[in-house]
Amino acid sequence: MADGKKADRVTIRTVAADAGVSVAAVSKVLRSAYGVSDALRVNVLQSIARLGYRPNVAARGMRGSTYTLGILLSDLANPFLPQIIEGINAVAEPAGYKAMIGVGQSNVPIETRMIESMIDYRMDGLILVAPRLGPETLPAYAAQIPIVAIGHHEPDAPGFDTVNADDRMGAALVVAAFRARGHQDIGMISLDLGVDHHTNVSDLREDGYLAAMAAAGLAHMAQIRRLELNSPRSQGQLAAWLDAPDRPRAVFCWSDLHAVDLRNMAAAKGIAVPQDLAIAGFDNTYIAALPLIDLTSVDQAGTTLGRGSAELLLARIAGRRVAEHRLIAPHLILRGSH
Amino acid sequence: MADGKKADRVTIRTVAADAGVSVAAVSKVLRSAYGVSDALRVNVLQSIARLGYRPNVAARGMRGSTYTLGILLSDLANPFLPQIIEGINAVAEPAGYKAMIGVGQSNVPIETRMIESMIDYRMDGLILVAPRLGPETLPAYAAQIPIVAIGHHEPDAPGFDTVNADDRMGAALVVAAFRARGHQDIGMISLDLGVDHHTNVSDLREDGYLAAMAAAGLAHMAQIRRLELNSPRSQGQLAAWLDAPDRPRAVFCWSDLHAVDLRNMAAAKGIAVPQDLAIAGFDNTYIAALPLIDLTSVDQAGTTLGRGSAELLLARIAGRRVAEHRLIAPHLILRGSH
């Protein structure tokens, strides 16, 4: 950046001059647009390679596409997220798209600003992962830019697509696994977001849990305890819950995050798992798979979620208008905690 | 995106018209540049708020700054990274900068393309976290855009800044802790990157380990085993290493990633920790802190690294030319594994 000699910056004009063609021709080759002869294309491609030309994305963004997808993560801490990113990249890269990630820091205003930034950046489309944003704001953004949401249940939303694990089914799988072990006294630990929209995965998991309990004639035993995430307070509440004499003998945690905490807290208190307390989580993160944790958990195939969302987004960028809502069947990974 | 009516797009010109001033005046207010009266500023600010105007970042990028920092992560899997991001955001946000993250997928070509994309995007500066890129390519990029590297030791690099934990010291802390427990037979598990530059943190940790062993008169006992990351092969190698009758009784792992694996593998094989095998890791991730893992680990204050890198980057963007190289003292968190 030291010397901004305009002479040495390779632009589309440099390439055009080098190849002896017009800038319009170069632009067409760049976008593999219709209407260029093979000879011209080869010629231009050679110049591009020779000069090491790379298009200025900012300039492109002013008129056309940036070939960039924005990924908004509500929070970076969940070890489940890398799988999703991987899945997205697996589809985006070969299609010539780059993924840029923004982090919402579990905070609605920051998340909002981040989405607006991505729009202002003229990204071609957005994948929102577990957005904290409510269903009242999303459509407004979806009118400005193609959007796909993961971990956000709005099966009737007309303006954007969604990709989700079938969270109800995941909960049902857990209840069934507990019952197969003879449990009836099955509780659930869910997520306490300050406000809640019924678009959160934890809501659907609660639904699935309650439905499965009812179907098993155990509706009267069902109980849900909601805890915050990453708050010192919730640790105390978890401990108190664990110490209560009438606590359930089996517990379905909405996420591995809470399940792992619970598993460790039980160990610290000398409560035997699964004999005195059976536990199952959700997400099947690699922590659940560690032998010392050995947590039964619902696997929701993060890579598949990521791939699906990228496919939908690219199709939407390509022009699809009608919304699509995918539900992916999860499966339960049985380990020693249940 | 549906209707691109030019009429309804709010641009700097719309604001200027609404406020009854020139576009230059609006631009100056936007950048809080010198030379605008308070009255004009207030007037413009009101128009901006009324119209809900947001500057087009792509357009800004063509002439001036984008107020965006690019963060390149070599790989998203390490649970240590969120701390760094948090630290960066804590500095960038208040300064009016947005951070966008790109993932290198532990792959040099992808990492390279990502950096080039960020340059093409006209980001104002880059923070590279544990770049796989060698010292031969970095200066070329640093000539094009302000760069700060974290987890990359080049204390003499003139073109960019670095921020690192004092990895040698971290290793020495571990060796000292093992010796305090009476260990002499102390080995190390390090990282096997295909190629290695002596800029990797694992190299420095090896250095520190060897130096500490030598200083303690234990040079003859020192042994380093290098393993790949996330490869099925390395799991087998780790198991083989663990089964060898002459393996060390204490082992310093270059990262919690390997230390946690080792801890779990030991448990699975019925090897008592720390009696039959003492273990210490590096990074003090939250996994190390789980009671069931209970891993002694070097804490390198990720948030501090993140903050420091963002501060250096902003200063460099503001015009600083001379390189700065920060080393942050780590400390050892003692737990039950050593």
Added chain:
DNA sequence: ATGAAAGCGCTAACAC
């Protein structure tokens, strides 16, 4: 099939 030229929305000289 190819090229000329008009912007996209903003910043930065430069006038006034």
Added chain:
DNA sequence: GTGTTAGCGCTTTCAT
């Protein structure tokens, strides 16, 4: 202190 205007590098009609 404020306004005018020439681009930044690209895409995109519209001629040819």
